[in-house]
Amino acid sequence: MSEALITTDKAGVDVSGCFDMATGILDRRIFTDEEIYQEELKKIFGRAWNFVCHESQIPNPGDFMMNYIGEDEVIVVRDRQQSINVLLNSCPHRGNTVCRAELGNTRSFFCSYHGWNYDLDGRLIGMPGEDDFYRNNIDKKDWGLTPAAKVENYRGFCFATLDPEAPPLEEYLGWVGKVGIDFLLAEGDIEFLDGIHKNRLQCNWKLAVDNLYDWYHVKVSHGSAIKIGILDGALAAPDNQMVILGEYGHGIGGPGISEEEQARYDARMASGEGEPQWYDRYAEKRTSPETREMLGPVGRRSFGHPNIFPNLWVAQTNQVCLRIPRGPYETELWWFNFRRKGMSEDEQKFSAFMQNHMFGPAGVLEQDDGENWSHSTRGAKGTFSKTLPLNFSMGNKADQVSQDPSGQSCIETVINEHAQRWTYQSWQDWMAAENWPELIANHSQPPTGEV
Amino acid sequence: MSAYQDLSLQERMLLKFEAEEFLYYEGGLLDSRRFDEWLNLLADDIHYWMPLRRTTQAKEVEKEFTVPGGMALFDDDKTILTMRIQRLAIGRAWAEDPPSRTRRLISNVRIDSIDEDELTVHSNFKLYRTRLNSEEDSWIGRREDTLRRSEGGFLLCRRHLFLEQTVIMSQNLSSLF
Numbered sequence: 118m119s120e121a122l123i124t125t126d127k128a129g130v131d132v133s134g135c136f137d138m139a140t141g142i143l144d145r146r147i148f149t150d151e152e153i154y155q156e157e158l159k160k161i162f163g164r165a166w167n168f169v170c171h172e173s174q175i176p177n178p179g180d181f182m183m184n185y186i187g188e189d190e191v192i193v194v195r196d197r198q199q200s201i202n203v204l205l206n207s208c209p210h211r212g213n214t215v216c217r218a219e220l221g222n223t224r225s226f227f228c229s230y231h232g233w234n235y236d237l238d239g240r241l242i243g244m245p246g247e248d249d250f251y252r253n254n255i256d257k258k259d260w261g262l263t264p265a266a267k268v269e270n271y272r273g274f275c276f277a278t279l280d281p282e283a284p285p286l287e288e289y290l291g292w293v294g295k296v297g298i299d300f301l302l303a304e305g306d307i308e309f310l311d312g313i314h315k316n317r318l319q320c321n322w323k324l325a326v327d328n329l330y331d332w333y334h335v336k337v338s339h340g341s342a343i344k345i346g347i348l349d350g351a352l353a354a355p356d357n358q359m360v361i362l363g364e365y366g367h368g369i370g371g372p373g374i375s376e377e378e379q380a381r382y383d384a385r386m387a388s389g390e391g392e393p394q395w396y397d398r399y400a401e402k403r404t405s406p407e408t409r410e411m412l413g414p415v416g417r418r419s420f421g422h423p424n425i426f427p428n429l430w431v432a433q434t435n436q437v438c439l440r441i442p443r444g445p446y447e448t449e450l451w452w453f454n455f456r457r458k459g460m461s462e463d464e465q466k467f468s469a470f471m472q473n474h475m476f477g478p479a480g481v482l483e484q485d486d487g488e489n490w491s492h493s494t495r496g497a498k499g500t501f502s503k504t505l506p507l508n509f510s511m512g513n514k515a516d517q518v519s520q521d522p523s524g525q526s527c528i529e530t531v532i533n534e535h536a537q538r539w540t541y542q543s544w545q546d547w548m549a550a551e552n553w554p555e556l557i558a559n560h561s562q563p564p565t566g567e568v
Numbered sequence: 569m570s571a572y573q574d575l576s577l578q579e580r581m582l583l584k585f586e587a588e589e590f591l592y593y594e595g596g597l598l599d600s601r602r603f604d605e606w607l608n609l610l611a612d613d614i615h616y617w618m619p620l621r622r623t624t625q626a627k628e629v630e631k632e633f634t635v636p637g638g639m640a641l642f643d644d645d646k647t648i649l650t651m652r653i654q655r656l657a658i659g660r661a662w663a664e665d666p667p668s669r670t671r672r673l674i675s676n677v678r679i680d681s682i683d684e685d686e687l688t689v690h691s692n693f694k695l696y697r698t699r700l701n702s703e704e705d706s707w708i709g710r711r712e713d714t715l716r717r718s719e720g721g722f723l724l725c726r727r728h729l730f731l732e733q734t735v736i737m738s739q740n741l742s743s744l745f
Contacts (some may be wrong), residue, residue: 218625312620312639316736340660342629345651449735454639473643477740479618481655484663487739 130156132548136541138561141510141534143527143541148321148497153548154445161427161547162187164556165365166276166289168429168439169193169203171453173273173308179237182220185441186279191265192216192226193275196237203265203277204239215262226262235262273307274298282553290425292525293363293563296416297423303408307435307455314452315478320490321497322428322448323544325440328486329422329430330370332358332535333358333511338489347474351395359419360528360535361519362563365556366543370536371421372396375529379418380479396420399433415525424536426543434471446494452477509541510535515520518565528568535568572682580679587676587689590715590722595672598744603653606744610646611716611725618642618729618745633730641741642729652744663742668699670743685717686725697743705738707745708732 130152135144147153167186170193172335174182174537181194183206190206193213206214208228215226215235225242226235233244239262247253265277269286276286283289290298301307314447317553318325328334335354342348349383352372359373374382374396382400403409409417423431424526428440441449454472456465497503512533520526542561550556572580590609597606618641619633632639644652655661676692690712697705714726729745 134660155614217623218628219622221625221628236636262679300730310639312622312634314620314639314641315734316738316740318739322725341655345654346658347648347651409707426694466730469637469639469643477641478736478738479641481652484740484742485661488662491739 123185132156132545136509136538136545138538138542141508141513141538143507143509145497145505145507146503147541147544148324148494149445151445151502154442156548158442160331160550161444161544164278164280164283164547164553165427166278166283166286166425167427168425168437169275169277170201171307171309171455172201172270172275174453175201176223179222179224181216181218181223183216183218184439186265186277187442188189188444189279190214191277192262193277194223194237200238200296201268201270201275202238203268203275204235204262205264207263208233209241209260209262210244217436235258271295271298272302274386280553284553284557289365290291291365291367292413292416293361293369293423294367294425296361296412296419296525297367297369297425299411299416300423300431300433300436301437301455303402303412304457309460310454310456310472312454314454314480315449316478317443317447317449318450318487318491319446320487320494321445322440323540324490324493325450326424326428326430327446327537327540328490329424329432330360330368330540331534332371333532333534334486334489339482339486341485343483347481350413352398354532355395357396358530358532360527360530360533361415361419361421362528362536362539363471364563365560366426366540366547368425368426368536368539369416369419369421369423371419372399372529373419373529374400376414376418394430413525414523415521415523415527419527424540425553426540427547433475434475435468436472436476438476446498450477450483509537513538514567516568518563518568520565526563526565537541539563572679583679586722587679587687587715588674591677591689591691591713594724595674599670599672601667602658603744607646607650607653609722609724610649611718611723612646614644614725614727616642616644616648616649616651616727616729618731618741621731621734623734626706638658641731641736642745647672649744663740666700668697668743670695670697672696672745677717677733680712687715687717687722689713689715693745695743695745697738703739707733707738709745712733 135147169184173381175195178195178197181192184191184193192204192206194202206216208215210233211230213228213230215228234242236242241261246263266279266281268277332354339348343350355372361369403417430438437453439451443449516528516530518526518528546560594609620639621633624631656664673694674691678690680688686720693708695707709731712728715722716725
C-alpha cells in the first residue's frame with residue numbers, strides 16, 4: 118500500500134483507495150489522519166441522521182438534554198407544543214453557549230453573556246436594549262438558535278440531521294436500521310432509565326464501531342470475564358453467525374439461527390421436550406406473533422448487534438451506545454439505558470445488573486475493549502506503522518447472501534468480517550459523495566450472491 | 569442515631585484513630601495489589617457504589633447524582649467485587665495487564681455517626697494512577713464508609729463513592745477506590 122492512497126486537493130481529501138472491498142485491505146491512516154477526520158465531521162456526521170434521544174428522556178415541556186452531532190453540541194428540548202427540537206448550542210450574537218447543563222428543565226435558554234433569550238423552539242424572544250441600543254433595528258426572527266434541518270422519530274427514537282437534503286428518516290434507516298431498533302422493542306414498549314454512562318477513550322470512533330460487529334475478539338478480549346463466569350461462555354461467540362447488511366452502512370452482525378433451528382425451537386417449545394440450546398435466551402424474546410411480524414422472517418432469527426450508521430450501537434442489554442468523535446484519537450462512549458415497561462422487579466434488577474456491570478468505564482467487558490481500541494489507534498500513528506495495511510479479509514468470498522421472499526436478506530455463516538467490510542465500504546461511499554443526491558445515486562447496494 | 573457528639577474528646581479521638589488506622593491499612597492493601605487480603609476486610613453484605621454524576625443547572629443540583637438502585641458506575645456486592653479481583657489473577661484482564669500503579673491519599677477523615685457496632689466515616693480521596701509508560705489518571709472524590717466491628721477488627725460494610733467528574737475522562741475505571 119502506497120502513501121498516495123490518501124490525496125488532498127482543493128475539494129478535500131480523496132479516500133477512494135483507502136479500503137479495497139475485493140481484498141478487505143484497509144489503509145489504517147483513516148484512524149489517525151486529521152484531514153480525514155475533519156471531512157468525516159462534515160460528510161458523515163453533518164449529513165447523517167444522528168440519534169439524539171429517546172422521547173421518554175424528556176417527557177415534559179422544557180425538559181432538555183445535551184447531545185452532539187459530530188463535535189457540535191446540540192440542545193435536545195421538548196417545547197410547549199410537545200415537539201422535540203434540536204438546536205445548535207451557540208448564540209448567534211457572539212457564539213456563546215446558551216445551555217451548560219447536561220440535562221434539566223427550563224423555560225427558555227438565556228445567554229449568560231448579554232442576555233439574549235431563546236424560546237424552547239429556538240426563537241429569539243428578547244434581548245436587553247432592543248429599543249435603546251439596537252434602536253429596534255434588528256429582526257429577531259433572523260437571529261434564533263439554529264435548528265437541525267430535520268428531526269424525526271422512529272418508534273420513540275429521535276434522530277436529527279443537519280442536512281436538508283437528507284432523505285426521510287425511515288427511508289434512511291431502511292429495513293435493516295428499523296429492525297435494528299425493533300430489537301429493543303421486541304418485548305414491548307420501553308422507557309429511558311435516568312443516567313447515561315459516559316467516558317472518554319483514546320481511540321478513533323470507527324474502531325469502536327467496527328468492534329460491535331466483531332465476534333472474533335470475544336473469547337480473547339473477554340477471556341477473563343468468561344473465566345469468572347460473568348459472561349456466559351456458550352453465548353460469548355457461537356459459531357452460528359448471521360450478518361445483515363443495509364443501505365448507507367447500517368448492519369447487524371452476530372449470532373443467529375437458521376430457519377430449521379427456528380422450527381426446531383418452536384417444536385421444542387410446543388412439546389416441552391428436547392435439550393435447551395445456547396440461543397434459547399434470545400429466542401424466547403421472539404415468540405409472540407406481533408414480535409415475529411415486526412422483525413420479519415429473517416430479522417427474528419438474528420440475535421446480533423445492529424449499528425445505525427454511523428455510530429449508534431443497539432446492544433442486547435436494553436441499551437444503545439453512541440460512539441461520539443472527539444478528534445481523530447479520542448471517542449466518548451455514551452450508554453443510554455432502558456427498561457421494558459411492565460418488567461417484573463427481578464427482570465429489572467437483572468437488566469440493571471447487566472447495564473451497570475458489562476459496559477461503561479468500570480464494566481468488566483468494556484475495560485478490556487477500550488485497551489484494544491486505544492492501542493489499535495496508537496498502531497495507526499507511527500510514521501512507518503501507519504503505512505502498513507490492515508487485514509479485514511475473514512470470510513471474504515466464502516459466503517452467500519440468501520434472499521428471503523419477504524425482501525429481507527442475510528448471510529448465514531461462521532465468525533466473519535462481512536459487516537466490518539461493509540462499514541468501511543459504506544464509509545468510503547459517504548466520503549466520496551459531495552452531497553446527499555450524489556450519495557443517494559452512488560452508494561453501494563447491499564451485496565447479493567457471493568460475498 | 570448518632571451518639572458520637574455526646575462522647576468525650578478523648579473517646580472521639582480514639583474512635584477517629586481506629587477508623588483512620590483501618591482506612592489507611594485497607595487503602596495500602598489496594599495500592600500494594602494485595603487484593604485477596606483486601607477482600608477479607610469486606611463484610612459479606614457490603615454495598616460498594618458509585619453513582620453517575622451530571623452537570624446540572626444550579627437550581628437543579630438535586631439531579632446531580634443518580635439514585636441508589638438506578639444506573640451507576642459501581643453497584644457491587646461482595647460477589648462482584650470478588651469477581652473483579654479474581655479476573656486480575658486469571659489472565660486476559662487486558663486493562664490491568666500490565667497492571668496499573670496506584671497510590672491513594674485519604675484525608676479529611678470525619679466520623680459521621682455511630683450506631684451500635686457500626687461507625688460511619690466520611691473521607692476525601694485522591695487516587696493517582698499511572699500505567700504503561702505514559703498513561704496518567706487522577707480521580708478525586710468523597711467517600712462515605714460504614715465500618716462494622718467484628719472479632720478480627722473492622723469490616724467494611726458500605727462504601728459509597730462520589731467522584732468529582734461527570735464524563736469519566738479516563739480510559740476505564742479498572743482500579744478499586
